[in-house]
Amino acid sequence: MEIKKSAVAGTLESSDAQVTIEPGTNGIELTIKSSVINQxxxxxxxxIMETLERLEITNAKVTVVDKGALDCTLKARVEGAAYRANDIVDNIPWGGTIR
Incomplete structure (x- = not known):
């Protein structure tokens, strides 16, 4: 999937994550800010990388501000941002159905 425009999914609330995805040209440029980064x-x-790979995203700038989100939340936020970045709103294959 090619990222066509910038998009955001998620919030900065506790136990959530805000994911921003933008078009890129040098592979995946990932920036993570997290209160639990050391652990x-x-x-x-x-x-995040597994989810991007599953979505077949190979070029993007991805910024994640994590507030203690679970893996399932991180996956959903990455997927949501990617779909918004491509204006995909119908028949979204959420979660494990993406291959």
């Missing part, structure tokens, strides 16, 4: 930074990055 869960590797897991957060792995979840």
């Amino acid at each position: 869960f930074g590797n897991a957060i990055k792995a979840t």
Whole structure:
């Protein structure tokens, strides 16, 4: 999936994450800001990268501001931002159905 424009999903509330995705040209440029980066930074990055890979996104600037979100929330926020960035609003294959 090619990212066509900038989009945001999520909030800055506790137990959530705000994901901003923008078009890119140098692969995935990932920036993570998290209050739990020292404990869960590797897991957060792995979840985000796995979701981007599943969506077949290879070029994008992704910024994540994490407030203690669970993996399922991170996945949903990445998916939501990606779909918004491409104006996809119908027949969205949420979650595990994306292959």
